Amino acid sequence: MSYFLLDDYANMEPYLPGEQPEGKWIKLNANESALPPSPAVLKILNEAEYEGMGFYSDPHCHKLRQAIGEVYGFDEKNVFVGNGADEVLAFCMMSFFRKGMKIAFPDITYDFYRTYATTYNLDFTQFPLNDDFTINVDDYVDYDGDVILANPNNPTGIAISVSEIERIVKKNPERMVIIDEAYVDYGNESCIPLVRKYDNLLVVQTFSKSRNMAGARIGFAIANEDMITDMNKIKFAFNPFNMSSLAIEAGAAAARDVDYWQKCIHQVCDVRDAFEKDLKKLGFDVINTTTNFTFITHPHFSATYLFKELKKRHILVRHYDTPRINNYLRITIGSFDVMLKVLYAIK
Numbered sequence: 001m002s003y004f005l006l007d008d009y010a011n012m013e014p015y016l017p018g019e020q021p022e023g024k025w026i027k028l029n030a031n032e033s034a035l036p037p038s039p040a041v042l043k044i045l046n047e048a049e050y051e052g053m054g055f056y057s058d059p060h061c062h063k064l065r066q067a068i069g070e071v072y073g074f075d076e077k078n079v080f081v082g083n084g085a086d087e088v089l090a091f092c093m094m095s096f097f098r099k100g101m102k103i104a105f106p107d108i109t110y111d112f113y114r115t116y117a118t119t120y121n122l123d124f125t126q127f128p129l130n131d132d133f134t135i136n137v138d139d140y141v142d143y144d145g146d147v148i149l150a151n152p153n154n155p156t157g158i159a160i161s162v163s164e165i166e167r168i169v170k171k172n173p174e175r176m177v178i179i180d181e182a183y184v185d186y187g188n189e190s191c192i193p194l195v196r197k198y199d200n201l202l203v204v205q206t207f208s209k210s211r212n213m214a215g216a217r218i219g220f221a222i223a224n225e226d227m228i229t230d231m232n233k234i235k236f237a238f239n240p241f242n243m244s245s246l247a248i249e250a251g252a253a254a255a256r257d258v259d260y261w262q263k264c265i266h267q268v269c270d271v272r273d274a275f276e277k278d279l280k281k282l283g284f285d286v287i288n289t290t291t292n293f294t295f296i297t298h299p300h301f302s303a304t305y306l307f308k309e310l311k312k313r314h315i316l317v318r319h320y321d322t323p324r325i326n327n328y329l330r331i332t333i334g335s336f337d338v339m340l341k342v343l344y345a346i347k
């Protein structure tokens with residue numbers, strides 16, 4: 001029996017979060033970061049005189065929106081913030097999508113897009129990725145509805161170029177294009193600058209990956225001012241104080257510490273490149289990812305077998321064994337020492 005009053009939710013396919021085991025695990029299944037947040041964040045959280053807690057947080061989240069705007073060269077009016085990219089995407093769906101509207105995304109991508117599409121009863125199309133897991137951009141250029149793409153994609157880690165995104169955005173100014181850049185910082189070009197040129201583009205990013213703050217739940221969107229104003233109106237209708245004062249303060253401090261952010265990105269990319277080199281020596285086919293995870297398959301050992309063997313050693317990764325992604329592992333890049341342990345376990 002269901003208590004839902006609306007039949008609209010009948011098709012909903014809720015998102016299944018990855019395993020969050022308790023105890024001592026090497027947790028490499030959710031593309032989180034092993035690095036600590038910026039020292040500036042720790043300072044904010046330690047400040048004894050911090051007054052914000054007793055009062056409601058700023059519903060406009062000015063401090064955080066200003067800090068993000070400064071980093072990307074936009075006014076805060078172009079910045080929306082939420083509890084992780086997930087909430088930002090949810091507010092985007094609530095603001096701009098209605099039953100029956102058309103939206104396209106790949107058949108292999110972040111599962112949440114399917115959750116939105118089924119929750120809102122959208123008329124969705126999932127274009128198959130090419131056999132090498134790349135996106136066929138023409139599918140989206142020629143499509144006559146809205147588009148949501150993770151760039152780089154998850155779980156493949158493959159990105160399309162900004163010029164290809166521009167082709168999709170430019171072809172039809174009537175359609176909305178949402179680009180989810182959760183992993184963009186690990187060696188890719190962001191399409192945020194395109195927001196100046198196109199009113200139908202909304203770019204989403206997160207502090208969960210390259211700013212090492214998944215637990216703080218901070219995500220943001222950059223888009224034209226009218227779109228952001230509309231999303232804020234919806235936010236004020238549903239949850240005006242969506243961001244805690246701690247997240248606003250900590251997020252602003254993290255955003256402003258550009259040097260630390262860049263240093264962490266380099267560190268993760270270096271560990272990733274070294275890890276992938278060693279995996280290749282062990283016979284793995286490594287998909288060329290530009291993210292904080294690696295996507296691999298082995299010709300002789302099944303992903304399920306490797307997943308189970310690693311789990312026995314308290315190392316948690318994601319394995320994919322479906323008709324469309326057959327026999328792949330997705331492993332988050334942890335610290336250098338952790339990745340050595342993983343290699344040793346695989347060996």
Ligand code: PMP
Nearest residue numbers: 084085086110150182206208219
């Ligand atoms: N987009 C993609 C492509 C992701 O992989 C994830 C999380 N793994 C998210 C969005 C959600 O990020 P957040 O933690 O900011 O909600």
